[in-house]
Amino acid sequence: MLRMYAGGRGLLARAEDRAKPFVRWGVTQGLPRNVMRQAAKRGDLQGRLINNAVGSHTFDLIPLFDELRASGPMHRGAFSQVTGHHALVHEVLASNDFRTGIPSAAAGPLQRLADWSALEVFNPVQPPSLLVTEPPDHTRYRKLVTRVFTVRAVESLRERTEQVAAELLDSLDPTSPVDLVERYCGLLPVTVISEILGVPTEQRDYILHLGAGAASSLDLGLSFREFRSVEACLREFDAWLTGHLTYLRANPGDNLLSKLVAVRDEEGELSELELKATAGLVLAAGFETTVNLLGNGIALLRSHPEQLTLLREQPDLWPNAVDEILRFDPPVLLTGRVAARDTELAGVPLQAGSVVTTVLAAANRDPEVFDDPERFDTQRENARDHVSFSAGRHYCLGAALARMEGEVGLRTLFDRYPDLELLPGARRRGTRILRGYESLPARLA
């Protein structure tokens, strides 16, 4: 009798295991995707923005950004309030009245379904990822990670990045066409991530495969197939990381993850899960966004040859050029916040739990802040005022790293191949939030 009972429970558990991924996908991806599709059909601006983002150039979305800002400080979309005004986007991101995470509007049955089906391994959009952690945990946790992830530590990676960029370019045949995303942009960031995480050289291709697979965990509206493949990569990375952390404890190296392990072990203020989540975030967040920054930069500079000439004459302009690229074609289209309490924004009362979507790419083109915003100008004085790295306590921890990689990656490429030309056949990625190129065919010389 007892055996039968146990067998029955086993069956139920197996059925649950099979149902969970589908429920997880439905709650986090399928349902929002469907809501947005239906909303777009009704003409809703938020729905059109999310729908039109797939596979498009960010400049194709400009009329929607303009419509959004013209509709007032805040726009009531199908899913949330939406703003594309720089001042408001900044205010929301920096405010203590708003937090990251899941809206309480989704609390209740949907939240219970999400909790029941939650992935058992690290996911960059679930706690304890720093992306969705709030004070007081966030304050302690971020301080510890910042102590290791310093501007100095990033600068010390510059020389190695230059060397890798040069090696990657050496491996290309300048006499035949090449896909720059596949052979250059997609390979540089993973080497830098591997340096940070202390990945042995022979495992780097494996980490490249996992990073490329896990990055879309930060996107929205994935198909069930894409979702399963992302989860498989997150699971594999988690298993790999368990072994890797054991290895680093026995053989600490001159890498940032070894330093973070020491912080955890000596001071105990960082939990093992937080340690793993931070490594996972370095992989998922540091990978595709940087690949996209490089690809977007190549395309923008190639289509503005006068800016390339300027950069050749005044190489000191490179850091500002990278910020102008980030402003003009940001790797992350939008983000969102939830009101932590009843509050008000631009005179609009907001109940605790309501969501505000901040369209970073629209704020970056706000004429109140950026003079003639559709002009791509590497000399723009306030290019750094873009919000592509967010703002406030969640300001991107990888910003200095991304700027360094963008500068080194683009400068090395254009110094080596000043006559580089893009060939027909460039394709944008099919993602919604993450903005960049899937392929960029080019002739180098």
Ligand code: PIM
């Ligand atoms: N990517 C790199 N840093 C942050 C991100 C991110 C955050 C939210 C959504 C998509 C990408």
